Amino acid sequence: MTAGQITAIQPVQEAQDQAGVGPIGPKPRRISAGRIGLYAFLVVAALFFLIPVYIMIVTSLKGMPEIRLGHLFNLPSEPTFQPWADAWLHACTGRDCNGLSPGFYNSVKITLPSVVISIICASINGYALTFWPYKGANLLFGLLVFGAFVPYQVVIYPLIIGLSSVGLFASLPGIIIVHTIFGMPILTLLFRNFYAAIPVELFKAARVDGAGFWRIFLHIMLPMSVPITVVAVILQVTGIWNDFLFGIVFAGRPNWPMTVQLNNIVNTTTGVREYNVNMAATILTAAVPLIIYFVSGRWFVRGIAAGAVKG
Amino acid sequence: MAQNGTSVSIQDLSLSFGAISVLHTLNLDVAEGEFIVLLGPSGCGKSTLLNCIAGLLDISEGRIFIKGKNVTWEEPKDRGIGMVFQSYALYPQMTVERNLSFGLRVAGLPKEEIDKRIARAAEILQIEPLLQRKPSALSGGQRQRVAIGRALVRDVDVFLFDEPLSNLDAKLRAELRVEIKLLHRKLQNTMIYVTHDQIEAMTLADRIAVMKGGVIQQLDAPQTIYNRPVNRFVAGFLGSPAMNFIDGRLEKVGSDWQFAFEDVRIPLATYAFEKEPTPGPAVFGMRPEHVAFNSGAGWPFTATANVEVVEPMGSDTLVWLKLGKQNFTVRVTSERTPNNTDTVSIGFDPMRASLFDAQTGNRL
Amino acid sequence: MQKSWRRRFHLPAVIGTIPMILVAVGVFVIGIGFSVLWSFTSSKLFPTYDFVGLAQYRRLWADSRWLVSVNNIWFFGLMSITCNMVFGYLLAVFMDQRIRQEDLFRSIFLYPFAMSLIVTGLVWQWVLDPNLGLQAALRNLGWSSFSFAPLVDADTALYALVVAGIWQGSGVTMAILLAGLRGVDEEIWKAARVDGIPTWRTHMSIVAPMMKGAFATAFVLQCVGVVRVYDLVIAMTGGGPGISTSMPAVYVIQLITVRQNVGQGMAAATMMLLPVLVVLAFGGILLWRRNREASA
Ligand SMILES: Nc1ncnc2c1ncn2[C@@H]1O[C@H](COP(=O)(O)OP(=O)(O)O)[C@@H](O)[C@H]1O
Ligand SMILES: [Mg+2]
Numbered sequence: 013m014t015a016g017q018i019t020a021i022q023p024v025q026e027a028q029d030q031a032g033v034g035p036i037g038p039k040p041r042r043i044s045a046g047r048i049g050l051y052a053f054l055v056v057a058a059l060f061f062l063i064p065v066y067i068m069i070v071t072s073l074k075g076m077p078e079i080r081l082g083h084l085f086n087l088p089s090e091p092t093f094q095p096w097a098d099a100w101l102h103a104c105t106g107r108d109c110n111g112l113s114p115g116f117y118n119s120v121k122i123t124l125p126s127v128v129i130s131i132i133c134a135s136i137n138g139y140a141l142t143f144w145p146y147k148g149a150n151l152l153f154g155l156l157v158f159g160a161f162v163p164y165q166v167v168i169y170p171l172i173i174g175l176s177s178v179g180l181f182a183s184l185p186g187i188i189i190v191h192t193i194f195g196m197p198i199l200t201l202l203f204r205n206f207y208a209a210i211p212v213e214l215f216k217a218a219r220v221d222g223a224g225f226w227r228i229f230l231h232i233m234l235p236m237s238v239p240i241t242v243v244a245v246i247l248q249v250t251g252i253w254n255d256f257l258f259g260i261v262f263a264g265r266p267n268w269p270m271t272v273q274l275n276n277i278v279n280t281t282t283g284v285r286e287y288n289v290n291m292a293a294t295i296l297t298a299a300v301p302l303i304i305y306f307v308s309g310r311w312f313v314r315g316i317a318a319g320a321v322k323g
Numbered sequence: 324m325a326q327n328g329t330s331v332s333i334q335d336l337s338l339s340f341g342a343i344s345v346l347h348t349l350n351l352d353v354a355e356g357e358f359i360v361l362l363g364p365s366g367c368g369k370s371t372l373l374n375c376i377a378g379l380l381d382i383s384e385g386r387i388f389i390k391g392k393n394v395t396w397e398e399p400k401d402r403g404i405g406m407v408f409q410s411y412a413l414y415p416q417m418t419v420e421r422n423l424s425f426g427l428r429v430a431g432l433p434k435e436e437i438d439k440r441i442a443r444a445a446e447i448l449q450i451e452p453l454l455q456r457k458p459s460a461l462s463g464g465q466r467q468r469v470a471i472g473r474a475l476v477r478d479v480d481v482f483l484f485d486e487p488l489s490n491l492d493a494k495l496r497a498e499l500r501v502e503i504k505l506l507h508r509k510l511q512n513t514m515i516y517v518t519h520d521q522i523e524a525m526t527l528a529d530r531i532a533v534m535k536g537g538v539i540q541q542l543d544a545p546q547t548i549y550n551r552p553v554n555r556f557v558a559g560f561l562g563s564p565a566m567n568f569i570d571g572r573l574e575k576v577g578s579d580w581q582f583a584f585e586d587v588r589i590p591l592a593t594y595a596f597e598k599e600p601t602p603g604p605a606v607f608g609m610r611p612e613h614v615a616f617n618s619g620a621g622w623p624f625t626a627t628a629n630v631e632v633v634e635p636m637g638s639d640t641l642v643w644l645k646l647g648k649q650n651f652t653v654r655v656t657s658e659r660t661p662n663n664t665d666t667v668s669i670g671f672d673p674m675r676a677s678l679f680d681a682q683t684g685n686r687l
Numbered sequence: 688m689q690k691s692w693r694r695r696f697h698l699p700a701v702i703g704t705i706p707m708i709l710v711a712v713g714v715f716v717i718g719i720g721f722s723v724l725w726s727f728t729s730s731k732l733f734p735t736y737d738f739v740g741l742a743q744y745r746r747l748w749a750d751s752r753w754l755v756s757v758n759n760i761w762f763f764g765l766m767s768i769t770c771n772m773v774f775g776y777l778l779a780v781f782m783d784q785r786i787r788q789e790d791l792f793r794s795i796f797l798y799p800f801a802m803s804l805i806v807t808g809l810v811w812q813w814v815l816d817p818n819l820g821l822q823a824a825l826r827n828l829g830w831s832s833f834s835f836a837p838l839v840d841a842d843t844a845l846y847a848l849v850v851a852g853i854w855q856g857s858g859v860t861m862a863i864l865l866a867g868l869r870g871v872d873e874e875i876w877k878a879a880r881v882d883g884i885p886t887w888r889t890h891m892s893i894v895a896p897m898m899k900g901a902f903a904t905a906f907v908l909q910c911v912g913v914v915r916v917y918d919l920v921i922a923m924t925g926g927g928p929g930i931s932t933s934m935p936a937v938y939v940i941q942l943i944t945v946r947q948n949v950g951q952g953m954a955a956a957t958m959m960l961l962p963v964l965v966v967l968a969f970g971g972i973l974l975w976r977r978n979r980e981a982s983a
Contacts, residue, residue, distance in 0.1 A: 084824035144700035225699035254803035305801035400883025412874035426882030
């Protein structure tokens with residue numbers, strides 16, 4: 013603490029420094045064991061995530077004889093796209109051998125209207141709940157959030173009965189209604205949180221300007237809602253495309269979505285198992301959400317995070 | 324009592340983030356017990372410099388000594404420093420007491436020693452009643468006291484402050500400013516204090532280091548910095564309202580120098596040049612409070628000017644004038660406030676002026 | 688009078704939210720009400736109103752398939768949530784070390800989540816298939832005694848489901864926890880370093896407690912997923928071998944569709960709802976108390 017001490021230290025230091033020793037410049041970055049361990053862990057983890065899909069892709073490009081040899085990790089010796097074509101056009105579920113393509117078109121027919129309708133409903137909900145909360149609106153919202161946690165099994169049977177009574181069970185409109193219902197809790201939450209973050213002065217100014225419920229929604233709120241709508245679209249398209257349970261219960265056999273067709277093709281017990289065709293079919297089914305995932309990048313993560321902020 | 328030993332010494336320090344160079348061969352010696360303020364606009368590298376001293380950033384070049392020991396590669400905890408952050412950085416789930424003791428417990432100090440240090444810090448900062456509270460139950464000023472306490476219990480020689488008062492409202496800021504000053508007087512520690520607030524800098528510092536673009540522009544006592552800024556940036560950065568700047572020319576008439584703009588000539592006989600000047604374009608700077616009104620004779624320079632706007636500010640008044648075609652502000656005590664639209668006569672002594680090279684901005 | 692009524696029930700707002708009213712009340716109140724109601728009846732393929740008291744519940748809890756399902760969901764839930772959390776947190780912490788190629792790693796860890804659980808189930812069914820997957824591959828490479836076929840063994844099939852669950856879901860846990868980590872004030876880390884606190888200690892004592900919100904979010908997300916796990920089981924094991932990987936979600940659907948025993952199916956569904964209700968009530972009380980404290 014005293015000057016004496018310092019002078020006692022300094023000469024040594026100076027001597028060191030004159031000799032050019034003593035720490036100077038950037039601290040040498042030793043590649044520490046910790047750092048190596050860190051990357052080792054990450055790389056092993058990455059392999060865990062990648063290997064199954066690697067196997068799928070290489071197997072889908074092999075012929076059955078090569079698969080029977082059992083060299084799971086080898087690249088295909090004679091790559092062939094025949095399994096992909098078969099999966100798309102000829103794979104069999106029971107007696108039908110039309111491949112996956114009908115399922116693909118069904119999924120498109122289910123997904124597009126469901127996404128549009130559910131987002132329209134949810135954005136109006138979120139807007140009304142934020143800016144026009146009528147008496148009881150928050151109770152309704154509470155019930156809706158409750159619905160986000162409910163096991164589907166409790167609601168499925170009443171829905172079957174309800175839709176049958178209006179003749180919509182096992183039909184395209186029926187499955188679209190079901191997806192709209194089950195998408196509503198999380199999407200409403202998403203939109204409500206988004207609108208709640210908008211300065212209320214904006215809404216007040218519009219009211220002063222004489223705009224009403226719909227005009228404010230259409231002309232002021234909707235144009236501002238692009239980012240949250242993108243998140244909602246990503247969330248819904250992947251969610252509905254990947255759905256299996258509702259599809260198999262509510263769509264009806266002619267409208268079965270791709271996931272149901274895929275499961276039927278693969279887990280069908282008759283005949284020889286054509287692994288290459290099955291894997292090609294699986295990749296084809298996963299393709300749409302994967303493309304969305306890789307194209308949307310950070311938006312996708314944001315969607316999960318936004319969807320996750322429940323309550 | 325300030326001692327003459329060097330407490331913190333920074334030698335040829337450079338730092339870049341990738342391709343962006345933030346600090347350039349920077350040198351700074353801080354004396355034992357000195358209160359140094361790093362002052363500069365936001366983004367000039369003050370926090371970066373402080374983080375380098377703390378060891379929170381690895382430097383690209385140069386050396387750092389603390390108390391004569393080369394700490395360039397030391398861990399922050401081994402540097403004998405304590406640090407106070409703008410956002411307080413209190414551990415939210417721990418009580419004040421545990422916040423204060425956490426580092427000591429980790430270091431494995433005996434319980435009596437920990438209790439003793441906490442008691443002392445709590446007494447100095449008057450936070451005894453708060454010890455069992457969580458940070459969320461404290462006001463901003465109390466939080467910042469606790470944050471200072473966390474540095475205090477470490478019993479270190481050098482305190483680093485990174486804009487500790489910026490998150491507080493104006494009144495609290497003024498109060499805590501005084502407390503920090505008293506704390507320094509009591510502890511006699513070396514303190515390095517980062518701020519962008521010139522009032523804090525002027526009131527607290529033994530010496531101010533004015534920074535811009537990662538370079539220390541001037542390192543001097545506050546009064547020197549205020550009265551004899553080394554360049555136009557320093558002159559303009561300190562002082563509110565800012566110094567008046569007039570573009571013109573330096574001319575030699577006979578053996579005397581004068582500053583000429585439009586049809587005005589300011590004699591510079593009383594001005595202390597840094598070195599013998601050469602004629603040419605220059606900038607004339609004059610602080611608003613160094614100008615007098617209606618004082619008649621006795622000033623080396625007088626002129627008449629038109630009043631544009633008068634801004635009463637309580638204790639004194641700002642008057643915005645046109646001197647020729649140039650804007651010119653004057654600060655006077657409230658009693659001497661002129662009316663709007665008056666023509667007034669002003670006078671000043673060029674001794675108090677600052678002249679800068681028009682090109683380099685350096686003081687002439 | 689007129690005006691205040693309009694304020695309370697602004698007509699366009701009510702009209703605009705009719706779908707929400709229908710869903711909230713019609714589906715989540717009345718629908719669930721009917722489910723519970725039917726659980727007290729002897730309904731077979733179609734609902735009847737022939738009340739039999741708790742008979743369906745008694746039959747349910749005497750059904751070994753249901754008992755296995757309940758055991759399985761607890762085991763699967765605990766295992767997969769724990770593993771998911773631990774693995775996800777490790778990934779998040781490691782990702783937070785200013786690593787190179789962060790985006791690449793993030794994409795790799797997260798992409799399985801974009802795929803259907805059906806796809807995940809099928810992928811892992813093949814990887815673990817004794818004649819095609821890892822076992823066959825390693826035997827082919829010369830390790831002829833290697834034996835790894837969890838899916839054909841009733842004792843281990845559930846572990847295989849856990850692995851597939853981790854593969855699909857730990858990336859999301861990682862993403863949520865990483866966001867939580869990044870949300871921690873940078874100056875907290877600096878303060879801890881100046882205090883000389885070792886990094887692991889900073890994680891355990893300071894940062895992890897600050898991330899309560901992120902942990903809760905990840906936890907809730909996984910709980911919801913576990914209760915609903917259906918697709919994964921169907922695609923990967925179909926509930927087998929035998930009934931060894933049956934789950935309540937699978938059980939209920941089978942009762943409704945295949946075994947045409949709606950009464951008992953609704954009893955099982957009600958049993959599924961019960962723990963959710965308890966947890967929600969618990970969470971609701973916590974939230975309410977926190978709000979009251981905050982306003983007090
Ligand atoms: N981690 C970083 N990476 C890249 N640039 C940085 C980083 N930290 C700071 N900078 C840049 O360094 C400059 C100085 O920052 P800082 O020291 O925080 O300024 P201030 O004087 O306001 O405290 C800024 O321009 C900032 O953009
Ligand atoms: Mg700063």
